[in-house]
Amino acid sequence: MNALRKLYGLLITGATSLQSLFLLFVRLYWGWQFAVDGWGKLHHLGRVTEYFGTLGLPAPGPTALFISVLELVGGILLAIGLGTRFIALLLAGNMTVAYLTGDREAVMSFFSDPDKFIAAAPFSYWLASLIILFFGPGQYSLDALIGRLSSSRASNVDAANSRVAA
Numbered sequence: 001m002n003a004l005r006k007l008y009g010l011l012i013t014g015a016t017s018l019q020s021l022f023l024l025f026v027r028l029y030w031g032w033q034f035a036v037d038g039w040g041k042l043h044h045l046g047r048v049t050e051y052f053g054t055l056g057l058p059a060p061g062p063t064a065l066f067i068s069v070l071e072l073v074g075g076i077l078l079a080i081g082l083g084t085r086f087i088a089l090l091l092a093g094n095m096t097v098a099y100l101t102g103d104r105e106a107v108m109s110f111f112s113d114p115d116k117f118i119a120a121a122p123f124s125y126w127l128a129s130l131i132i133l134f135f136g137p138g139q140y141s142l143d144a145l146i147g148r149l150s151s152s153r154a155s156n157v158d159a160a161n162s163r164v165a166a
Contacts, residue, residue, distance in 0.1 A: 023131075023138030024081075030128035031079025034091060038071030055101040070094060078132065081141020088133035095126035 041048045045064055052060035052067075071094070074087045099107050099122045106120035117123065137143045 019135075020138035020140050023135060024140040026128050026131055027081055027084070027137060027141070028079050030125065030132075031075045031077075034071045034075030034078060034125065036075070038068050038073070038075055041068035042072060057101060067094060081137040081143050084137035084141060084143050085133055088129045092126060092129035092133055095122045095129055098122040099126065 041064065045068065048064040048068065049061045052064050057063050070090060074091050077083050077087045078091065099120065103120040103122060106117045106123075109116045
């Protein structure tokens with residue numbers, strides 16, 4: 001039993017050490033996909049606007065422009081890991097609306113036919129956004145770098161203040 005605990009401990013340690021690399025991979029791959037999709041939408045804004053109109057989305061023109069820019073800029077920010085959780089929230093919301101408007105049948109079959117839900121176009125984008133939203137960008141991101149820099153500056157300021165007070 002002790003050997004199993006040690007093996008399990010090694011599994012946990014190994015998996016935990018790979019967490020930030022996994023999050024980096026998710027951010028880079030899906031950030032790129034979002035950016036490419038947003039770029040494509042911007043270059044075919046008329047067709048996107050028309051499609052959004054057929055879905056009954058309000059103000060299809062401005063909505064198409066907003067979603068195109070969100071996917072392009074949000075994808076880039078997701079990839080580099082800047083403002084990551086906020087961007088992931090916006091992109092997850094975007095994909096939720098895409099599910100509810102463009103793939104309603106897949107959503108309605110979540111329990112009865114989960115394969116249909118998983119096969120729907122928004123699924124992988126939605127899942128990637130949720131992974132980053134809930135687990136964060138990982139240590140290989142601009143958010144983490146900014147956090148490290150600001151905490152080291154705060155430590156330096158605290159140290160300087162304590163020397164002045166003494």
